[in-house]
Amino acid sequence: MQAALDDTGHDLTAQLTSSPGWWDCVTRVGDDHRHVTTIAGSEERCFRMEFWQRGVAMAGAKAADLPAAARAISLWQTGRCLSELQSACSFVQYDPLAEAHERGDAVEVRWAIYRRTSAPHVDHDLIEAAYAQPRLRALFPFHSHRSLNFSRCTGFPYTHDVPVIDPRPHGTYRVVWWQNRSPHIPASIGEADNPHDAVALVVAHLPRNCGPAVAGTADDLDGTDST
Template identity: 45%
Template sequence: MTSNSADPSRHEPSPTKPGPYPDLMSAGGLAAALEAVAAELALAWDPVLVNESDPLRSAGVASEVVGRETCWITLGSTERQFILSGWCRGVRLISGSTPDLAEMALALEGWRNGATLQEIHEAAPFVTVTELAQAHERGPADAVAVGWRLLLEGLRRKEDLFYYARSTLRIAEAAYAEPRLRRLYPFTSHRSLHFTTCVGIPYSRDVPHVDPLSNGRYRVHAPSRRTVIGDADTPQGAVALVVSGLPAGCGPAVAGPAGDR
């Protein structure tokens, strides 16, 4: 097996004792057990990767597809579950858990060899594939379009429950009506509405963002947040301030995380 120093820190911590995994311990660890299952299924894998900080309970399968990261597998801490999370250029495209290592191997095979997200789900139904993930698979333009729709739908569901959801919805609707902002990827953070010029995490921080205020007004911050561009009485006024602070050549949003251009 090949050692790999990558840190699968996006995943749950490993259990402290074998517990529901005696077969893994007898095989010499998760990677060895996974390799044995792959051999039984006649899957032509390269050696399974191991995280040196936890060699018995970690395993990763590299993808042959450009952009798809090594898919690291972790173990559930209280019950037998193999947990996967597949990332591609700053976007989590698949997730899920199963107690069946053979089913996990089928999911990893699809991830490794370039199967579509739907094909991976069909081969291993435990794998969750969201509408937004499928939009990312089609490209950044579709990710932006679906991202906007899901953001607006989510805020509309909450607007009668939370004052700030209603205020954020108003500014989001006004921003969506502005073509120069509608082609950027939107997200909210601590009630603020942000826009990014890339669709992968970490998002870019090169576009002004808007804070709804308790007095019904809107405050527009420069990307650094330490600088206030100005306050506005209406969502439309706040959008105008955001547009005035857009960097040259801004948009449309592109694939990948910030710095990946």
């Protein structure tokens, strides 16, 4: 990979990282602002890439040719946008949410995706109740299994200082703090019989000066905000 990057004429360094176990090796090129990870297949010659920017996996790709993979990496690391990258490397794929991150309206698009999805883990009544609250609608929503979470940033790692809504059996809801606020289990805030009351509990426990979600990660914000 390093030799292929050198051939592109750009000053880029491929760092070897730990393998997830079922691949031969993983390389990373770039920094926390923008980078590309590449995984080498173990049973076929292929290079699977993820193109990251400010905590968001913006695009993915699979290439059989190492020079082609290196070219895509070099283009991304020199600041190309998604459309330019795909135009030059047709094997690169991205979705509308990635485009929204690039435009700066990822919060609105993520809410729109959740409001129209048919995914079974999404509680539509809960989504609509949360969306009806302007202060929550300004945050970046994400799901962990069936739990609905809210972040003050749009990239991963997300902030974990906003309460989480956990749908329970029989249509009830539990509102809790994120699990890393408790040494064993999420600290419970309260129970609710309907999504509107659950949302009200979240709003009542929003952190001070909780404004609209911003681009970047929890690490970009005050370190205390991510806990």
